[in-house]
Amino acid sequence: MLSISAETLVTASVALLLLLVAGLMLTPYLRRVAEERQIRRVICRMGVALKRDVMLDDGMDGKVFIDYLVLTPAAVVVVGVRRLQGVVFAAESMEQWANVVTNRSYKFDNPLPAVEVGVAAVQQLLPNIKVAGRLLFSGAVSFPKGKPENVLLPVDVGTQEGKRKDVQASVEQGWNLLAQRCEPIPEQYLRDVAVIDDGGCSHRINVAVLLLIANIGWLGWRLLFNGML
Numbered sequence: 001m002l003s004i005s006a007e008t009l010v011t012a013s014v015a016l017l018l019l020l021v022a023g024l025m026l027t028p029y030l031r032r033v034a035e036e037r038q039i040r041r042v043i044c045r046m047g048v049a050l051k052r053d054v055m056l057d058d059g060m061d062g063k064v065f066i067d068y069l070v071l072t073p074a075a076v077v078v079v080g081v082r083r084l085q086g087v088v089f090a091a092e093s094m095e096q097w098a099n100v101v102t103n104r105s106y107k108f109d110n111p112l113p114a115v116e117v118g119v120a121a122v123q124q125l126l127p128n129i130k131v132a133g134r135l136l137f138s139g140a141v142s143f144p145k146g147k148p149e150n151v152l153l154p155v156d157v158g159t160q161e162g163k164r165k166d167v168q169a170s171v172e173q174g175w176n177l178l179a180q181r182c183e184p185i186p187e188q189y190l191r192d193v194a195v196i197d198d199g200g201c202s203h204r205i206n207v208a209v210l211l212l213i214a215n216i217g218w219l220g221w222r223l224l225f226n227g228m229l
Contacts, residue, residue: 035140088142125178
């Protein structure tokens with residue numbers, strides 16, 4: 001029968017503990033990565049082409065930041081994205097919406113007006129083309145009192161919305177013009193927003209990496225100096 005020494009058990013136990021803690025620290029980051037992939041897949045189903053993180057002139061010497069522009073066969077859609085968890089209480093007429101997570105409530109400004117500003121900027125550039133606005137929430141959110149109009153969850157977006165060959169000629173021309181006028185949002189702004197919306201993920205990743213390095217060091221030390229493995 002295979003005999004396992006106490007020192008070997010200690011070595012394995014410490015290594016497994018470090019791996020477990022590192023995994024727990026990485027869980028929020030992995031969840032966020034999965035959420036971003038889900039959002040990307042959902043938005044891809046909304047149309048036949050898209051542009052992400054762009055800005056347009058607002059007609060008043062300012063800029064409008066837009067999360068996604070989506071081309072559909074008959075329109076251009078401005079999509080704002082909110083990454084939240086828990087329960088959201090919202091209405092179109094409310095200035096502030098409420099987000100409840102683990103029995104704690106947070107208020108945030110109604111994001112629909114920002115989407116409407118984006119719609120207005122695109123409509124100004126493309127006056128003869130239909131422009132719509134949608135606000136997409138991540139799949140970890142529910143609206144127990146109902147969703148406002150133009151608010152979507154991933155489950156609300158079904159199959160692919162048409163094909164590129166189905167796009168009306170005038171809409172295609174408008175999309176090409178829009179592509180010329182769009183500018184990428186500055187990287188520094190995106191980094192600043194990412195830090196604000198980070199949720200502590202960067203710190204957790206750093207800790208997880210340190211734990212993995214410590215685990216490798218621990219196993220190496222036991223192997224080289226104690227002959228335990």
